[in-house]
Amino acid sequence: MTQPDPTAETNSAATAATWSPRAWIALVLGVVVQPFVFLYINRPRIFAVYLLLALGALAADFYWTVGYFNLLLSVLCPLHAWWLIRRYDKRQVRGWYARWWVSLVLYLCLVMSIFAFRSFLYEPFTVPSASMNPTLEAGDRIVVRKLGFGHYASLGLNLGTPGVTDPQQMHRGEVYVFLHPELNVPYVKRLLGLPGDRLEFTERTVLVNGQALAVQSDRQDEQQQLLTETAGAVSYHIRHMSQPVSPATGTFVVPEGQYFFVGDNRDDSSDSRHWGPVSSENIIGEVVWVID
Structure with missing residues (x-):
């Protein structure tokens, strides 16, 4: 009967007891995967703190439209990890997560989870122009609900062939984000026309299937007129120039499977x-x- 080799067990225990993270690996991980470097150097509690900081940095960078907070973490994480390695106690038990490849795998899992969340559930956008003024200003941050709509993508990556949007998700008067039919870039506008609708635009009035949308004047000066318009069950503010250069007027019929979007800044909106x-x-x- 074969007996276990006590020497092998002793050598394995000795190796585990004398392991210490390598500084160059930690520096690379600290820059690339940031908080996950602290798993590699056997500091799970510090990892948890930095993970919360990293998520907060993402939110702050989006809110203030800067990248300074994430950049700061990419410098702070490797420096802090290097400082901890210099004081590493080789007698401590090495956790299962204290491997460089575990840090990479867990980081990729987090990235894929965030990408899936942005692609299928909710995604933040920044309003690029004043075409939705006074409802939305250029630079405003918005969050878009995507579940049930036709286009699933994020960060420039499409997930399969676009599907058909559930018509039950489309409500006249609400604001949506969509891809421009020709430019293939995101636009944000208000939905006024559903499939089969006939819309007529005059200088100050919108008729949907022969019925004028209710409007109420809020304020007027030499340059503009602000009104409250109601479409469906939604009331919102719109803006007209007092003397529009080239008002967009005309009659339009919305084909099946398509939707008609208009900006609230009626005389200064490409829609x-x-x-x-x-x-x-x-x-x-x-x-x-x-x-x-």
């Missing part, structure tokens, strides 16, 4: 009045939160 309705497959989602 479906200029380049036509938007296909169901190009609807990204509904704006559910404006971050002040």
Whole structure:
């Protein structure tokens, strides 16, 4: 009967007891995967603290549209890890997570989870222009609900062929993000026309299937007029220039499977009045939160 080799067990225990993280690996991980470097150097509690800081940095960078907080972490994490390695106690028990490849795998899992969340559930956007003024200003941050809509993608990566948006998700008067029919870039506008609708635009009035949308004047000066317009069950503010240079007027019929979007800044908005309705497959989602 074969007996276990006590020498092998002793050598294995000795190796585990004398292991210490390598500084150069920690420096690389600290820059690339940031908080996950602290798993490699056997500091799970510090990892938890830095993970919360990293998530907060992502939120702060989005809110203030800067990248300083994430950049600061990419410097702080490797330096702190290097400082801890210089004081590493080789007698401590090495956790299962204290491997460089574990840090990489867990980091990739987090990245994939965030990507899936942004692609299928909710995704933040920044309003690029004043075409939705006074409702949305250029630079405003918005959150878009994507579940049930036709276009699933994030960070420039498409997940398969775009599907058809559930018509039950589309409500007249609500604000949506969609891809421009020709430019393939995200736009944010208000939905006024559903499939089969006939829309007529005059200088100050919108008629949907022969019925004028209710409007109420809020304020007027020499340059602009602000009004409250109601479409469906939604009331919102719109803006007209007192003397528009070239008002977008005309009559439009919305084809099946397409939607007609208009900006609230009626005399300064590039929208479906200029380049036509938007296909169901190009609807990204509904704006559910404006971050002040």
